[in-house]
Amino acid sequence: MNPQNTEVTVKQTKNFETITRAESSSLLGAVFLGILGEFPGGSTLSSVISWKNDKSQAEQLDAKLHEINAEFHAFKKEIEDKVCKILESRLIMPHMHLFGLALETGKYYYKQNEMRELFANLIAKLFDIEMYKVLHPAYIEVIKQLSPLDAKILSEFRPKTPQRMAMTVSSIKRYIEKDGKRIRVDSDNNEIEDLDEAPQLITLTDENSQLMGYNFPKTIKPLVSYYVLDKISNKGTLLQGNVIKTGATEDISLISSSITNLSRLGLIEIDLNMQGSVDGSKEDIYKPFSEKPLLPDWKELSVHPLLKAITVKDVPTNYDEIERTKKLEIKKGIAQLTQFGDHFISACVIESEFTRE
Numbered sequence: 001m002n003p004q005n006t007e008v009t010v011k012q013t014k015n016f017e018t019i020t021r022a023e024s025s026s027l028l029g030a031v032f033l034g035i036l037g038e039f040p041g042g043s044t045l046s047s048v049i050s051w052k053n054d055k056s057q058a059e060q061l062d063a064k065l066h067e068i069n070a071e072f073h074a075f076k077k078e079i080e081d082k083v084c085k086i087l088e089s090r091l092i093m094p095h096m097h098l099f100g101l102a103l104e105t106g107k108y109y110y111k112q113n114e115m116r117e118l119f120a121n122l123i124a125k126l127f128d129i130e131m132y133k134v135l136h137p138a139y140i141e142v143i144k145q146l147s148p149l150d151a152k153i154l155s156e157f158r159p160k161t162p163q164r165m166a167m168t169v170s171s172i173k174r175y176i177e178k179d180g181k182r183i184r185v186d187s188d189n190n191e192i193e194d195l196d197e198a199p200q201l202i203t204l205t206d207e208n209s210q211l212m213g214y215n216f217p218k219t220i221k222p223l224v225s226y227y228v229l230d231k232i233s234n235k236g237t238l239l240q241g242n243v244i245k246t247g248a249t250e251d252i253s254l255i256s257s258s259i260t261n262l263s264r265l266g267l268i269e270i271d272l273n274m275q276g277s278v279d280g281s282k283e284d285i286y287k288p289f290s291e292k293p294l295l296p297d298w299k300e301l302s303v304h305p306l307l308k309a310i311t312v313k314d315v316p317t318n319y320d321e322i323e324r325t326k327k328l329e330i331k332k333g334i335a336q337l338t339q340f341g342d343h344f345i346s347a348c349v350i351e352s353e354f355t356r357e
Helices: 003-013 021-035 045-053 055-084 096-109 113-125 129-134 138-144 148-155 252-264 298-302 305-310 319-325 339-348
Strands: 167-171 174-178 181-185 201-204 221-230 236-244 268-271 274-278 326-337
Touching: 021 055, 055 096, 055 113, 096 113, 096 138, 113 138, 113 148, 113 339, 129 339, 138 339, 148 252, 148 339, 236 252, 236 326, 252 268, 274 326, 319 326, 326 339
Parallel strands: none
Antiparallel strands: 167 201, 167 274, 174 181, 221 236, 221 326, 268 326
């Protein structure tokens, strides 16, 4: 730590109670001892001792208690190991309203590895004075509303290992026909003035990512939505929205649900008025979306009863007729972290930012 950072830390410490590594371990031990006095569901051990009257039930209970005890000790050790990586000069007594809420909620996820790690990271960060600026009480509720798949996909927006990135993002002009005139509109089809300016080109790298308004390392991911359009009217039906390429799964319906949820929680933002391309490369980053496994079987889906029910006109059931009258439209956009999402990842996903590196 350089002298300037030391000075900042000393000033920050005045608002916190510093503790030693031994004291942090004792605090975690005492808290988990209290947690072990209860089942995660809230039933105290004393309330189930009567089960011992039946030998088979007693054996089942003993096995369950042993399993819970082992899982909670593993959760406690996971947190202790993370706290041990924090420089002792940065250790503080965590604010108990956050510490208590995180532990109380986290104990229900002791068997779900991905979610348990999120809580373990968050709880450990509460001991680090230099991480308090990115901590927020809402993170607890956010974790509760994430699935393991959501957590995996979110982590891909900011990898744990540094990555070189250079991508150009260009704005997209959208037009509609109105009263015989070509009118420029935004993504919600609201009319806007067409200044006939050139497409906006912004190159994002590790050094100048602040050009987009954020000053943090991030990954911009190409995103698409699939539509089935009528070739004559050009009106269409959304087939699958908010699809990205991810290493977590190839099921586009699951990907769509996760991306939609991450956007709902304010962790990522979706922009269908921007498109990305890799600098210095002819690679089409949207090509995977026009190929299997990401490309949906739109002809088959077009005759699905649910799709029939939500379209104005009957969908023809003949595949040749479908191909003659319908077409697949892939609407391109991008997905990227918000500032809130970046802070959430720093607090709950990435461990290396508070270690002794």
